[in-house]
Amino acid sequence: MVTQVSEQSFERDVLMSELPVLLEFGATWCGPCKAVAPELEELSKELEGKARVVTVDIDQSPNLAREMGVRSVPTFVVFHQGQPVTGKVGALRKAQLRELIEPLLPRAAGALKPLEVAQLLKQGRVSLVDTREAAVFARAHLPGAAHLPLEEIETRLAELHMLPGAPVLYCRAGDKAKELAGTLASAGVPVSFLEGGVLAWEGDGLPVERPD
Numbered sequence: 001m002v003t004q005v006s007e008q009s010f011e012r013d014v015l016m017s018e019l020p021v022l023l024e025f026g027a028t029w030c031g032p033c034k035a036v037a038p039e040l041e042e043l044s045k046e047l048e049g050k051a052r053v054v055t056v057d058i059d060q061s062p063n064l065a066r067e068m069g070v071r072s073v074p075t076f077v078v079f080h081q082g083q084p085v086t087g088k089v090g091a092l093r094k095a096q097l098r099e100l101i102e103p104l105l106p107r108a109a110g111a112l113k114p115l116e117v118a119q120l121l122k123q124g125r126v127s128l129v130d131t132r133e134a135a136v137f138a139r140a141h142l143p144g145a146a147h148l149p150l151e152e153i154e155t156r157l158a159e160l161h162m163l164p165g166a167p168v169l170y171c172r173a174g175d176k177a178k179e180l181a182g183t184l185a186s187a188g189v190p191v192s193f194l195e196g197g198v199l200a201w202e203g204d205g206l207p208v209e210r211p212d
Contacts, residue, residue: 020104032091039094127163170194
């Protein structure tokens with residue numbers, strides 16, 4: 001649930017929060033603020049336990065709005081450890097709001113973002129492991145990826161260790177690879193996985209190999 005913050009509760013609810021905070025400066029008369037309210041509510045539910053989503057009414061807290069240099073509403077500011085770290089003005093969709101706070105959210109053990117993997121790949125420090133079906137892998141896969149189907153990996157762990165770099169598992173959307181990485185980690189075989197999978201990789205404009 002989105003919390004309404006006042007000048008009196010700002011220090012407690014925002015500056016002293018242990019979690020990252022996405023703060024909206026809005027007003028009851030602001031049309032775009034009303035339009036973005038359902039998006040904020042949804043995001044607040046999704047981020048429960050990971051981040052806080054709060055709102056400030058600039059008419060009720062004019063000093064706070066002035067101190068933060070708010071000139072129009074809605075204005076969004078992300079706070080982390082008591083400091084404003086980023087912000088954006090205007091009505092944003094849920095995905096855009098999440099993008100603002102995403103870098104500060106806790107990450108699953110072994111999670112690597114596409115750009116991080118691309119950098120490690122360039123340095124020869126990791127080896128990509130495609131866990132999708134053989135037919136899908138044959139059509140297109142990430143550069144230099146080895147193929148080990150999801151259901152076979154636990155019986156072929158030796159092959160993971162024989163790869164030239166540390167294995168990074170990936171699937172289409174990242175969820176299955178994440179689950180498998182968690183299973184392997186609890187069995188004492190920690191491996192990394194590509195957060196967001198092939199979809200996130202392509203979303204970041206990174207290359208995909210498509211054999212003829």
